[in-house]
Amino acid sequence: MDILSEHTIDRLEFRKTVRRYPRPIGYNAQRGPHGQTQPVHTCRIFTNRGATGWGFCGANEEAPRRLIGRKVAELFNPASGTVFEAKCLDIALHDLAGNILGQPVWRMLGARGGRSIPIYSGAIYFDDLNPDGAAPGVQALLESCAQDAAAGYAHFKLKIGRGFKYMDRAAGDARDIEVTRLVRQHFPDAKILVDGNDGYDPAGICRYLSAVADCKLYWIEEPFLETEEGLRILREAIKEKSPGTLIADGESRNDRAQEPPGPLGKWQPGHVDELIALGAKGLLDVLLMDVGAMGFTAWRQVLPKVVAAGAQGSPHAWSEPFKTWYAAQLGCGLGAVPIVEGVPGHVDGVDDSGYVLKDGLLTLPDAPGFGLNLR
Numbered sequence: 001m002d003i004l005s006e007h008t009i010d011r012l013e014f015r016k017t018v019r020r021y022p023r024p025i026g027y028n029a030q031r032g033p034h035g036q037t038q039p040v041h042t043c044r045i046f047t048n049r050g051a052t053g054w055g056f057c058g059a060n061e062e063a064p065r066r067l068i069g070r071k072v073a074e075l076f077n078p079a080s081g082t083v084f085e086a087k088c089l090d091i092a093l094h095d096l097a098g099n100i101l102g103q104p105v106w107r108m109l110g111a112r113g114g115r116s117i118p119i120y121s122g123a124i125y126f127d128d129l130n131p132d133g134a135a136p137g138v139q140a141l142l143e144s145c146a147q148d149a150a151a152g153y154a155h156f157k158l159k160i161g162r163g164f165k166y167m168d169r170a171a172g173d174a175r176d177i178e179v180t181r182l183v184r185q186h187f188p189d190a191k192i193l194v195d196g197n198d199g200y201d202p203a204g205i206c207r208y209l210s211a212v213a214d215c216k217l218y219w220i221e222e223p224f225l226e227t228e229e230g231l232r233i234l235r236e237a238i239k240e241k242s243p244g245t246l247i248a249d250g251e252s253r254n255d256r257a258q259e260p261p262g263p264l265g266k267w268q269p270g271h272v273d274e275l276i277a278l279g280a281k282g283l284l285d286v287l288l289m290d291v292g293a294m295g296f297t298a299w300r301q302v303l304p305k306v307v308a309a310g311a312q313g314s315p316h317a318w319s320e321p322f323k324t325w326y327a328a329q330l331g332c333g334l335g336a337v338p339i340v341e342g343v344p345g346h347v348d349g350v351d352d353s354g355y356v357l358k359d360g361l362l363t364l365p366d367a368p369g370f371g372l373n374l375r
């Protein structure tokens with residue numbers, strides 16, 4: 001602690017860069033296409049003693065600038081994270097403190113998950129569909145899996161819910177089944193996760209589950225807008241048809257975002273409490289709030305409560321590739337994150353070569369902070 005109080009925020013450097021996916025990303029049940037490049041905002045902190053740390057931040061430079069002149073120790077505690085008023089620099093302060101203390105963030109958090117963590121590709125969208133033109137067909141989806149496998153991924157999350165909006169219901173449901181079976185056939189050892197983006201109803205997802213029962217799905221994410229009744233129906237179907245398949249939810253704020261963002265970012269605390277309560281009832285296995293939009297420090301506070309309820313976490317990491325690294329640092333630091341969402345690609349100017357992805361396992365750098373260099 002003491003050493004942090006010797007550092008004062010001297011200046012900030014804002015930089016707009018670009019994230020790039022390895023291919024254009026298409027549609028999910030709700031929206032698309034997700035494009036191939038997007039601007040990304042970063043902020044680097046410099047202290048009066050020459051230390052630096054940087055991270056993903058919002059486009060608003062006003063809030064961070066108000067923190068110039070403040071002691072790092074007033075804004076950040078290694079044991080609990082960033083104070084609320086400095087939330088806009090949450091990631092950068094973790095990096096800075098790690099750099100000052102000579103500690104990787106995952107060690108600062110307790111190293112309860114070790115240094116490696118399973119990872120899946122979160123970039124397998126409706127690559128067989130193009131609602132605006134000629135449909136590429138299911139082969140395109142296999143090619144996306146192969147591209148990510150060549151980059152070190154071994155597990156895949158498939159978007160399902162084609163029948164919600166972009167296809168006729170029956171044909172879309174049938175395509176979801178076809179695609180799931182096809183990926184299982186080509187990648188027999190992969191963990192297959194599926195994400196409905198709330199594009200099914202309980203009866204529909206149970207029909208889907210029956211049709212892919214032999215595919216041994218790893219998890220079902222956001223099949224429908226979560227209700228206790230719906231989740232009970234799904235849980236029963238899982239017990240019967242697909243024992244071991246996890247239920248993951250909490251990514252969507254369900255049209256009840258916290259505005260302005262509070263201690264749990266864009267999540268209403270009451271919503272997170274409801275999700276944890278569903279975990280305690282045995283109806284949710286993995287909670288998915290976003291690592292950026294809920295917050296890194298918020299996850300440090302929430303995950304122990306999730307674990308106490310008997311569930312686990314996996315911070316949503318789409319859409320910037322370095323959000324995967326942040327989520328993985330949380331997972332390795334706190335444990336109780338069974339797998340992290342991989343966002344294939346890179347952010348221009350970011351050297352993330354310390355993160356090693358091989359055979360579906362991500363190994364984190366042992367370097368201080370997040371171990372990411374901004375060139």
Ligand SMILES: [Mg+2]
Nearest residue numbers: 195221222251
């Ligand atoms: Mg999702």
